[in-house]
Amino acid sequence: MFIARQPIFNKAMKIYGYELLFRSDSSAVSFGNASSVSATATVIGGLFEQGIDQIVGKAKAFVNFDYDFIMSNNIELIEPDTLIIEVLETVEVDAALIDRIKYLKREGYQIALDDFEESYVSYPIVPLADIIKYDIMVTPLDTITSDVKQALSQKKLLLAEKIETEEEFQKAISMGFHLFQGYFFCKPKIVGSSSPKRSSKVQYSMILNELKKEEPSYDTITEIIESDVNLAYRMMRVISHKKGESAFNSIKYALVRMGLIDLERWINILMLQDISQNKPLEIMRLSLVRSRFSEYVAENSIYKERKEEVSMMCLFSTLDVLLDQPMEEALKGMLISNDIFNALVHGKGKLKPFCRLMLSYEQGDWTAVQKYAQIIEIDTEILYKGYLESIQWSSKILTFFQ
Structure with missing residues (x-):
């Protein structure tokens, strides 16, 4: 099992959480399709056995989940006060998924939309999302100003991902983003x-x-x-x-x-x-x-x-x-x-x-x-x-x- 972590900061450059990057074993070259379920199951099981606090301490753990794993009950091995459920951008949205996300929210889990580039107004999971992550290399900051304003008015937490420079960090702050991920902090x-x-x-x-x-x-x-x-x-x-x-x-x-x-x-x-x-x-x-x-x-x-x-x-x-x-x-x-x-x-x-x-x-x-x-x-x-x-x-x- 491979696990690494990438820090997620707040505006004060304090740690808010870590996104966990993982692979189930050395033979799995990619994270996708059936192998993603195996990889996620392996990691969640390992985190449950060893204690997720050993990886993230008191911070939040952001973990990517695909459709099958969201629908499984393995997520609930990790306490909701620690785990942020990231819904992959490739997940197919249907009525069953919506119902499952509503249930997880009632249990106290926070939902994040990963690499969001859909229509903010029409995407069906937006009303259920607590955190929306924008990959600024895919959706540059200048192209999402209206979506950001609407999300802020609805009290969403906004996370700017792939921040690489101090200038990008400051611009994201000025737009109202709350959380930041990328390698800008170590330059x-x-x-x-x-x-x-x-x-x-x-x-x-x-x-x-x-x-x-x-x-x-x-x-x-x-x-x-x-x-x-x-x-x-x-x-x-x-x-x-x-x-x-x-x-x-x-x-x-x-x-x-x-x-x-x-x-x-x-x-x-x-x-x-x-x-x-x-x-x-x-x-x-x-x-x-x-x-x-x-x-x-x-x-x-x-x-x-x-x-x-x-x-x-x-x-x-x-x-x-x-x-x-x-x-x-x-x-x-x-x-x-x-x-x-x-x-x-x-x-x-x-x-x-x-x-x-x-x-x-x-x-x-x-x-x-x-x-x-x-x-x-x-x-x-x-x-x-x-x-x-x-x-x-x-x-x-x-x-x-x-």
């Missing part, structure tokens, strides 16, 4: 140089407490630093300024070379600095999930000996967004390996498959996942386990930030 706003971000004071105090022990643990300090991509970045910047050093392939090795005395001095200086820019918490969550997931993937592949290097690379994969700089500029002067630099900046080199696998998994491009999994020689059947563990781990870490 840098290049407006010139920016200062390093402030790391959590919780991390600072945890490191200093460890340093005060009679025998500080490098493993413990490494784990604390790796839980915060900003802190890891700034640590690597500091150690990279030391002359005569070669490239570092892991945070732990960099710490050993840095030394505990210099580390403590550095932490104290960082605590006096309060340079920060607001970024969605999802950026931090994304980098943490990538770091943990990639480490799991590497450990179960032919790159087992390089798992720490792979983990650091994926932890830094959102640096351009956090610093609002091109990736090459963000990595400038850091003593990282050429393989990490080439993968993040040029999309080339030995570690490229890990970057591509991470991105493909997040986007639910299962064909590409298969391709890169074969290159690094990992069994795709175990990816879901690693992804789920990564989400759980990142959620635990992020409790310090909330």
Whole structure:
């Protein structure tokens, strides 16, 4: 079973929910016809057994359903306060479907129309829909102004999907959209140089407490630093300024070379600095999930000996967004390996498959996942386990930030 998730934000860039992307197994190439029923049944069953909160936390879960699955009673395995039922645009509407949707609404489920491009006035499910999703690549914002006004007057929640730029995000807000989905949130706003971000004071105090022990643990300090991509970045910047050093392939090795005395001095200086820019918490969550997931993937592949290097690379994969700089500029002067630099900046080199696998998994491009999994020689059947563990781990870490 493959499951990935794509974040859905509100106007304040807070998480409202996640759309779950899935496939039942590695042999099912597409999601459609009979295979879609099998895929959905597998995922709903898995979510019920393991707890959907393990995937979406307290957020909403948006799941695509076709006609047959809407008509089945498997939907009711998931509580209505969590599940948003997305009616696929390909679903054939008849009296039985209308009756079934009315029943599900009475049970407390919310109904979303996915990739809506029908006539707002005449489409029979519109009066029953709580959320209407517009794919702005299929139905550009300028072409749906009248429908949007009518939907707002009827108190519908409007979701703009495939938002790719800040400009599109702002335009959708101005039109009255409530929810937003796309990769606009993980793209840098290049407006010139920016200062390093402030790391959590919780991390600072945890490191200093460890340093005060009679025998500080490098493993413990490494784990604390790796839980915060900003802190890891700034640590690597500091150690990279030391002359005569070669490239570092892991945070732990960099710490050993840095030394505990210099580390403590550095932490104290960082605590006096309060340079920060607001970024969605999802950026931090994304980098943490990538770091943990990639480490799991590497450990179960032919790159087992390089798992720490792979983990650091994926932890830094959102640096351009956090610093609002091109990736090459963000990595400038850091003593990282050429393989990490080439993968993040040029999309080339030995570690490229890990970057591509991470991105493909997040986007639910299962064909590409298969391709890169074969290159690094990992069994795709175990990816879901690693992804789920990564989400759980990142959620635990992020409790310090909330």
